[in-house]
Amino acid sequence: MNAALITGSAVVALITALGVVAQTTPGPGQHGGNPELPAPQRGLLPDMAIAEPAGWDGRLPTVPTGWTIKAIATDLKIPRQTLVLPNGDILVAEGRGGGAPKLTPKDFIAGVIKARGNTAVKGGNRLTLLRDADGDGAYEGRWVYAENLDAPYGLAFAGGKIYVANQNALVRFDYTDGQTQAAAAPTTVALLPSAVNHHWTKALTVDAEGRFLYVGIGSNSNIGERGMAVEENRALVWQVDATTGAVRPFATGLRNPTALAFEPGTRQLWTVVNERDELGPDLVPDYLTSVREGAFYGWPYAYWGPNVDPRIQPGDDEKVQATVKPDYALQSHSAPLGLAFSQAGLPAPFAEGAFVGLHGSWNRQEPVGYKVIFVPFSGGKPNGAPVDFVAGFQADGKTMGRPVGVTLDPKGAVIVADDLSNTVWRVTPSAQ
Amino acid sequence: MHAVIATSALPLFLGALLSDWAYSRSFQPQWINFSSWLIAGALVLTGVAMLWALVELLRRRGSLISLLLLLATFVLGFVNALVHARDGAATMPTGLVLSAMVLVLAAVAVGVGLTAWCRRAAA
Numbered sequence: 001m002n003a004a005l006i007t008g009s010a011v012v013a014l015i016t017a018l019g020v021v022a023q024t025t026p027g028p029g030q031h032g033g034n035p036e037l038p039a040p041q042r043g044l045l046p047d048m049a050i051a052e053p054a055g056w057d058g059r060l061p062t063v064p065t066g067w068t069i070k071a072i073a074t075d076l077k078i079p080r081q082t083l084v085l086p087n088g089d090i091l092v093a094e095g096r097g098g099g100a101p102k103l104t105p106k107d108f109i110a111g112v113i114k115a116r117g118n119t120a121v122k123g124g125n126r127l128t129l130l131r132d133a134d135g136d137g138a139y140e141g142r143w144v145y146a147e148n149l150d151a152p153y154g155l156a157f158a159g160g161k162i163y164v165a166n167q168n169a170l171v172r173f174d175y176t177d178g179q180t181q182a183a184a185a186p187t188t189v190a191l192l193p194s195a196v197n198h199h200w201t202k203a204l205t206v207d208a209e210g211r212f213l214y215v216g217i218g219s220n221s222n223i224g225e226r227g228m229a230v231e232e233n234r235a236l237v238w239q240v241d242a243t244t245g246a247v248r249p250f251a252t253g254l255r256n257p258t259a260l261a262f263e264p265g266t267r268q269l270w271t272v273v274n275e276r277d278e279l280g281p282d283l284v285p286d287y288l289t290s291v292r293e294g295a296f297y298g299w300p301y302a303y304w305g306p307n308v309d310p311r312i313q314p315g316d317d318e319k320v321q322a323t324v325k326p327d328y329a330l331q332s333h334s335a336p337l338g339l340a341f342s343q344a345g346l347p348a349p350f351a352e353g354a355f356v357g358l359h360g361s362w363n364r365q366e367p368v369g370y371k372v373i374f375v376p377f378s379g380g381k382p383n384g385a386p387v388d389f390v391a392g393f394q395a396d397g398k399t400m401g402r403p404v405g406v407t408l409d410p411k412g413a414v415i416v417a418d419d420l421s422n423t424v425w426r427v428t429p430s431a432q
Numbered sequence: 433m434h435a436v437i438a439t440s441a442l443p444l445f446l447g448a449l450l451s452d453w454a455y456s457r458s459f460q461p462q463w464i465n466f467s468s469w470l471i472a473g474a475l476v477l478t479g480v481a482m483l484w485a486l487v488e489l490l491r492r493r494g495s496l497i498s499l500l501l502l503l504a505t506f507v508l509g510f511v512n513a514l515v516h517a518r519d520g521a522a523t524m525p526t527g528l529v530l531s532a533m534v535l536v537l538a539a540v541a542v543g544v545g546l547t548a549w550c551r552r553a554a555a
Contacts, residue, residue, distance in 0.1 A: 042522065044514040103461075104468040106517040225519040227461045278519055313459040313521040 030285050031375075031386055035329035037304060041280040047365045051117035053420055054398035061401065062392035066347060066430055069390065072132075072139040072415075073424040077124025079417040080201070081259075081338070081405035082424065083155035083162070087177055090130040090139070090407075090415060092424055096123030097151030097167035097200030103226065114362060117399070119420050125149050127164065129180055130424065137428065143180040146173065154204025154260070156213060158242065165202035165215055168194035170240060189213070190245040193233040196220045201337075203271070205260040206242070213240040214250060214269060214291075216257030223276050224300040224312045235299045237271065237291055253297035253323065259339035259405070260291075261354070266380035272336035272356055273326070275303060277363040282332050288339070288356060288375060288382065289326035298323035328382040333361035334369030338406035338416070342374075345412055347429050353377040355389060355414055357403035370394050372403050372416055390416055390427060434484035434494070435545025437477060438502060438538065444474035445509070445538050449531040456524050464523055467531065468516045475513060478506045478538070485545070495548055501541035509534045 030036065063069045073079075076094055083091040102108050126149060131141030146164075154165030162173040164186065171186035192202055192215060199218025206213050219235035220226055237257055239250040256274040263270055269291045275284035276299070284303040298304070300312040302323040308315065330336055338357025342350055353376040358369030372390035375382050393401040402420040409415055409426070416425040448470040455463035482502040488494030512530040516523050 042518065044511065103465050104517070105472045105513070106468065221519075223519045223522075225461055225464075278522070311518075311520040311522045313524075 030282060030329050030331045032329055032382070033325075033327065035285045035304070036282070037285075037307060038280060038282050040283055042278055046278045046363055047281055048113070048362060049365050049367050050113055050362055051360060051367070051370075051394075051399035051402065051420070052397065053117070053119070054400055056400045056421060059395070059400065060392070061390045061425065063390055063427055064388075067427055068430050069425055069427045070137065071423045072137075072426045073128070073130050073142065074422065076128060076422045076424065077121055077126070078119060078419050079128075079404070079422060079424055080153050080419060081155050081203075082407045082415045082417050083157055084407055084409050084415065085157060085162075085175070088132065088409070088411065090409075090424070091145060091155060091162065092128045092130065092417065093152040093155055093164065093405075094124035094126055094128060095149065095151040095153070095167075097153070098197055099200075100196045100198040100220070100226075117362060118402075119422060121422055123151065125151060127152060127155075127182075131180070137426070139426075141180070145180065146182040146186065149186075151200060153201045154215065156204045156206040158206040158210030161210075161242075163189065163204060163206060163213055163242075165192065165204040167197055167200045167202055168192055170202070170204070170213065170215060170245075188245075189242070190240050190247050192238075193217055196226065196230050198226065199234075199256045199274075201256075201258055203258050203260045205262060205269070207262065207269075208267060211242055213242055214238070214260050215240055215247075216254070216260050216271060218256035218258070218274075219299060221300075222278065223309060231300075237269075250293055251291045251295050251297065253295075253299045253301075253319075254291075255299040257291075258337045259357075261339045261341055263290075263341050263354075263377070263380050264343065265352075268380060270339065270341075270354065272330070272339045273297070274335055274337075275332070276300070276309065277333070279309075280332075281364045281366070285329035285332045286334055286336050287326035287330055288328045288336065288354060292324065295324045296322045297326060304329070328375060330356065330358070330373075330386070331368045333364045335359040335361060336369075337404045338372070340406045340408045340414070341377075343408060343410070349376060349387065350374055350389070354382075355406045355408070356386070357406040357416060359402050359404060359419075360393070360399070367394065370399065370402060372406055372414075389414070390425070393418075433549070434481045434488060434498065434502070435542055435549050437484060438481035438505075438542045438545055441474040441477035441481065442535075442538055442542060444470045444477065445531070445535045448474065448512075449528075449535050452524075452528040452531045456528050459521060461520070464516065464527070467523075467527070468513070471509060471513045471516060471531075471534075474538075475506065475509050478502060478509060482506055493552075495544075498541065498545045498548060501537065501544055505534060505537045505541050508537060
């Protein structure tokens with residue numbers, strides 16, 4: 001009897017000891033062109049800290065002095081990305097995609113755990129249009145512009161057309177100024193790779209001429225654990241001809257490019273990428289990079305230049321050597337999902353640079369991200385450390401919001417979609 | 433009786449070892465998926481056998497050594513399950529080595545349990 005009790009407590013102690021994972025180091029705030037890359041590490045369990053959702057209860061996210069923040073739409077159905085139309089109306093893409101088959105016991109368990117950090121609301125699969133007719137900053141008008149879409153995410157506007165990247169296809173709507181509802185069902189421009197859809201979001205932007213669209217397509221696994229057959233046409237940026245719908249890979253090896261935007265001065269395409277998990281709290285840095293045509297950025301064979309990831313077998317030395325370094329590291333696991341370039345006219349220090357929405361970490365004991373940062377640029381290149389633009393999404397161990405898409409309103413405001421509190425925030429210089 | 437249940441876990445542990453070996457040769461992910469499920473199933477059966485052995489012990493019919501062997505199998509098997517939850521080739525070679533060790537431990541546990549059971553049945 002006693003022996004059984006002692007064995008019993010020994011089991012508990014042993015299992016507890018096994019549960020102890022690799023110790024964390026305080027976040028160094030990785031950033032810039034030459035981030036420190038610690039040696040890969042992985043305990044028996046991956047480091048995890050899942051957000052515990054809570055209501056705002058009258059609180060607001062924090063913004064720099066001289067700015068104000070306001071919720072312009074609440075009770076949305078998982079807002080992801082936003083688009084400002086020529087007349088100032090704001091279009092919001094709402095939805096949740098995915099549904100990749102669960103292949104292992106881990107897939108089931110991790111699915112349940114990670115779901116706790118997200119909203120319980122069902123995705124809207126629709127576009128909502130917000131309007132501030134009198135320009136007082138309150139968006140009193142709200143319509144469903146289009147519905148029955150398939151997890152819409154990326155949005156772009158060019159030549160009188162609204163382009164929407166659903167999780168399975170790039171579609172377009174004919175738009176007339178002042179419209180509050182699409183006149184007809186959308187036309188398909190090009191089908192997008194949608195088998196499995198482990199990373200389902202399809203990022204989108206369009207060049208200034210409206211000739212080519214660029215679609216960010218994420219990988220179908222963390223590190224190839226679903227086999228390389230399902231990675232065909234994944235982890236890359238596609239270039240799509242807006243007229244013919246012809247597609248071609250523009251840059252590859254980008255694990256999960258979740259937002260795309262053109263830097264206005266140089267007209268260079270940039271993206272933010274979510275890098276691989278389960279190599280430790282400070283590996284691998286997520287990043288902001290210019291997208292060089294034809295370049296290979298490493299996934300799955302290597303990261304941040306020719307650093308081999310041994311988890312993908314057989315490896316590929318040629319690919320490892322071909323891996324280019326991204327331009328600017330963001331803190332590992334911070335999960336950048338939004339990207340918007342600033343414009344002249346915004347008060348210093350936010351006049352030149354990129355706003356990046358960081359959805360926040362799970363694969364790290366000390367949470368990082370959960371804010372919108374600003375990466376200063378000069379001459380079309382990142383220059384300096386990032387500064388917090390919108391923060392305060394977490395308090396007292398709870399998480400009230402998680403930023404996703406970031407868009408610049410030409411009137412001098414920054415629009416932030418929040419897919420945990422299902423809110424769209426508008427951040428303005430106080431004078432306005 | 434617990435030994436009979438533990439015996440049924442043996443083919444699953446053996447299957448896990450074989451599919452681990454197949455994965456280490458081919459790196460076809462489906463093999464490591466098979467292993468993960470086989471280990472999970474074997475752990476459920478080992479857990480039931482362990483509970484049964486505990487009940488037998490409390491009713492003064494079992495042996496502590498059988499229970500401890502099953503416990504060791506379960507703990508090492510659980511560690512193996514966690515190693516198999518790593519992504520891709522990060523499961524190797526630790527997963528293969530652990531699968532072999534767990535199989536041996538399980539076989540010993542079953543052997544000891546069955547011997548005791550037969551002896552009691554004969555008596």
